[in-house]
Amino acid sequence: MIGGRFSIAGLVGAVVLASIVVGTLLAPWLAPYDPLAMDYQSQFLPPSLTHPFGTDLFGRDVFSRVLFGARTSLSVGVLAALLAALPGLVVGLMSGYYGGWLDHVVMRTTDLVLSFPSLILALGIVAILRPGLVNVTLAVGLAGIPAYVRLVRSSVLTVKQELYIEAAHAIGCRDPRIVLRHVFPNIAASVLVLATMDIAWAILRATSLSFLGLGAQPPTPEWGTMIDEGREFLRLAPWVSLAPSSVMMLAVLSLNLVGDALRDALDPRTGSE
Amino acid sequence: MLSFTLRRLLSTLVVLWAVVTLTFFAIRLLPGDPATVLVSQAGGSAQDIAAVRQQLGLNDPLAVQYVRFLGGLIQGNLGVSLVSRRPVADAIVEQLPHTLALATSATFLALLAGIPVGIVAATHRGSWIDQLCIALSVLGFSMPILMSGLLLMLLFSLLLGWLPATGQGSWRHLVMPALCLSLASSATIARLVRTQMLEVLPQGYITVARAKGVVERVILWRHALRNALIPVITVIGLQFGSLLGGTVVTESLFSRRGLGRLVVDAIFWNDYPLIQGVVILGAAIYIAVNFLVDVSYGLLDPRIRRG
Numbered sequence: 001m002i003g004g005r006f007s008i009a010g011l012v013g014a015v016v017l018a019s020i021v022v023g024t025l026l027a028p029w030l031a032p033y034d035p036l037a038m039d040y041q042s043q044f045l046p047p048s049l050t051h052p053f054g055t056d057l058f059g060r061d062v063f064s065r066v067l068f069g070a071r072t073s074l075s076v077g078v079l080a081a082l083l084a085a086l087p088g089l090v091v092g093l094m095s096g097y098y099g100g101w102l103d104h105v106v107m108r109t110t111d112l113v114l115s116f117p118s119l120i121l122a123l124g125i126v127a128i129l130r131p132g133l134v135n136v137t138l139a140v141g142l143a144g145i146p147a148y149v150r151l152v153r154s155s156v157l158t159v160k161q162e163l164y165i166e167a168a169h170a171i172g173c174r175d176p177r178i179v180l181r182h183v184f185p186n187i188a189a190s191v192l193v194l195a196t197m198d199i200a201w202a203i204l205r206a207t208s209l210s211f212l213g214l215g216a217q218p219p220t221p222e223w224g225t226m227i228d229e230g231r232e233f234l235r236l237a238p239w240v241s242l243a244p245s246s247v248m249m250l251a252v253l254s255l256n257l258v259g260d261a262l263r264d265a266l267d268p269r270t271g272s273e
Numbered sequence: 274m275l276s277f278t279l280r281r282l283l284s285t286l287v288v289l290w291a292v293v294t295l296t297f298f299a300i301r302l303l304p305g306d307p308a309t310v311l312v313s314q315a316g317g318s319a320q321d322i323a324a325v326r327q328q329l330g331l332n333d334p335l336a337v338q339y340v341r342f343l344g345g346l347i348q349g350n351l352g353v354s355l356v357s358r359r360p361v362a363d364a365i366v367e368q369l370p371h372t373l374a375l376a377t378s379a380t381f382l383a384l385l386a387g388i389p390v391g392i393v394a395a396t397h398r399g400s401w402i403d404q405l406c407i408a409l410s411v412l413g414f415s416m417p418i419l420m421s422g423l424l425l426m427l428l429f430s431l432l433l434g435w436l437p438a439t440g441q442g443s444w445r446h447l448v449m450p451a452l453c454l455s456l457a458s459s460a461t462i463a464r465l466v467r468t469q470m471l472e473v474l475p476q477g478y479i480t481v482a483r484a485k486g487v488v489e490r491v492i493l494w495r496h497a498l499r500n501a502l503i504p505v506i507t508v509i510g511l512q513f514g515s516l517l518g519g520t521v522v523t524e525s526l527f528s529r530r531g532l533g534r535l536v537v538d539a540i541f542w543n544d545y546p547l548i549q550g551v552v553i554l555g556a557a558i559y560i561a562v563n564f565l566v567d568v569s570y571g572l573l574d575p576r577i578r579r580g
Contacts (some may be wrong), residue, residue: 009408009411020282020373024505044342074331111288112288112291112292112295115291115292115556115559115560116290116292116552116555116556116559117513117514117515117517117555117556117559118515118518119515119517119518119519119521119522120517120536120552120555120556122518123521123536123537123540123552124296124299124300124548124552126540127539127540127545127548127552128299128300128302131540131541147389167455183464200415204417208417208419208521208522209527211419211522212521212522212525213537213541214537214540224419227419227423231423231526234423234426234427234431234438235431235444236421238427241423242423242424245417245419245420246420248417248419248420249415249416249417249420250419252415253412253415256414256415257411258377260411261469
C-alpha cells in the first residue's frame with residue numbers, strides 16, 4: 001500500500017525517527033556516562049570527543065542526559081498519544097455509528113472541551129491532578145481526546161454511506177461486527193496519521209510543561225527540565241540547553257514528516273499536492 | 274446580518290456559561306481544602322480553619338457556592354487569591370496586557386510572514402521556490418518555541434547584542450518572544466494560503482480578469498487573495514488558541530511577566546481561585562476571538578449569513 005509513494009522528505013524523516021528511537025532503546029548501552037553522575041572537575045566542558053554534547057553545571061555528560069531524556073520524553077509522548085487515541089477512537093466510532101442523542105451529547109462535549117486553548121486545558125488538568133510527570137502525561141493525553149473523537153466520527157459518517165456497509169446490514173451482520181470488521185479498517189489509516197503527528201504534539205506539550213517545572217523534576221533527565229537548567233547559562237554553555245532542544249526539534253520534525261508522508265501514501269485524495 | 278450576529282452571540286454566551294460551569298466544578302476536585310491552605314500558611318489552628326471556611330462560604334452547599342460565583346463573575350469578581358489575598362481580577366488585569374501584547378503581535382507577525390510566503394509558493398508552483406517555501410513551513414511548524422527562542426537569544430542578544438534577552442519594557446523586548454511564538458502559526462498560514470490560492474487561481478473569474486488585461490499584481494492581491502483569505506480568517510481564530518497557550522512557555526523562557534507566570538505560580542501554590550480565573554479568562558478570550566472571526570466571516574462572505 002505504501003510502496004514507492006513515500007516521498008524523499010518522508011524517508012529522511014523515517015530514518016531520523018528510527019535513529020532517535022534506536023538511540024532511546026539502546027540508551028543504557030550507548031550512553032558513555034551515567035546521566036546522573038556529577039563531576040565537579042568537569043563543569044561546563046564544551047563539546048569534545050569525550051563529551052560529544054559537553055557537560056552541564058554539575059559536570060554531567062549532556063549527551064548521556066539527552067539520550068536518557070529521550071526515553072522520558074518519547075515514552076511520555078507515545079503514552080499521551082495512546083491515552084488520547086484509544087478513548088477517542090471508541091467514543092468517535094460509537095458517536096458516528098449510532099448517531100442520535102449519543103452523537104449530540106458527544107459533539108456538544110467536544111465543542112465545550114475544544115473551547116479551551118489546549119495548553120491552558122492541559123495546565124488546568126495538571127493543576128487538578130497536581131504536578132508530576134505521570135500527571136503531565138495524563139493531562140496531555142486527556143486534552144488530546146476531542147481531536148480523535150472529531151476525526152473518527154466524521155470518517156465514520158463518510159464510511160457509513162458506503163454500499164458495503166449496507167450490504168453487511170443486508171446479510172444480517174450485527175453492529176459490533178460491522179464496526180470492527182467493516183468500519184474500523186477503513187478509518188484506521190487516518191487515525192494512524194493523526195496519531196503520528198499527535199505524538200509530536202504530545203512531546204512538545206509535555207516538554208513545555210516540564211520546562212515550566214510542572215512535569216519531570218530534576219535531576220531526572222528530561223528534555224524540558226534540561227532546557228530550563230541550561231537557560232541561565234546560555235552565554236557560558238549554550239550546549240546544555242541547545243542539545244536537548246535540537247534533538248527535540250529533530251524528533252518533532254521527523255514525526256511530522258513521517259505523518260505527512262503517511263497521509264500522502266495512504267490517502268491519495270488529500271495529498272499536499 | 275443582524276440576526277446572524279445575534280444567533281452567534283447567543284450560542285457564544287451559552288458556550289461561555291458552559292466553560293465557566295465546567296471550570297468551577299472541575300476546580301472543586303482539587304485536593305486540599307482552600308481554607309486549610311490559607312490557614313496553614315499563616316500558621317493558624319483548627320478553629321481558624323473552621324472560621325475561614327465559614328468566611329469563604331465553603332460550608333454552603335456546592336449549588337449555593339456556584340450561584341454565588343456566577344453572580345460575582347457577572348460583576349467582574351473572580352474571588353480572592355489564597356496566596357496574595359488580593360482580588361483575582363486585579364492580579365489578572367495587571368498581567369493581561371503583557372500577554373495580549375505578545376499574542377496579538379505574534380498574530381500580526383504570523384500574517385505578515387505567512388501570507389506572502391503562501392502567495393509566492395502558489396505562484397511558483399512546482400518550482401524550487403515552492404519547494405523551499407514548503408520546506409520552510411514544515412520546519413517552522415516543527416520548531417519548538419524552546420528551540421527557536423534559544424537560537425534567537427543566542428544570535429540577537431548574546432552574539433550581536435541587538436536585543437535584550439529577557440524582561441520587558443520597550444518594543445525591543447517584544448521582538449524575539451513574538452517572533453518565536455509566531456513561527457508555527459506563520460507556517461500553518463503559509464500552507465493554507467498556498468493551497469487556497471492554488472484553488473482560486475484556476476477559477477473562471479481569474480481568467481476573465483487576465484483576459485481583460487488586468488495587471489497580474491492586481492489579480493493576485495485583489496481578485497485571488499480576497500477569495501483565498503476567507504478560510505485563513507477561520508484559522509487565525511483557531512491559531513489564537515495555540516498562541517495563547519504558547520505565551521505561557523514564551524513568557525517563562527524570556528522571563529516576561531504575564532498570565533503564564535501567574536498561572537504556573539498559582540498551580541505550585543494550589544491557589545485555586547487564581548487558577549480558575551486564568552483558565553476561565555483564557556477560554557473566554559479564545560471564545561470571543563472565534564466569535565469575532567465568525568461574524569467577520571459573515572461580513573466577508575454573503576453566502577454564510579444567509580445560510
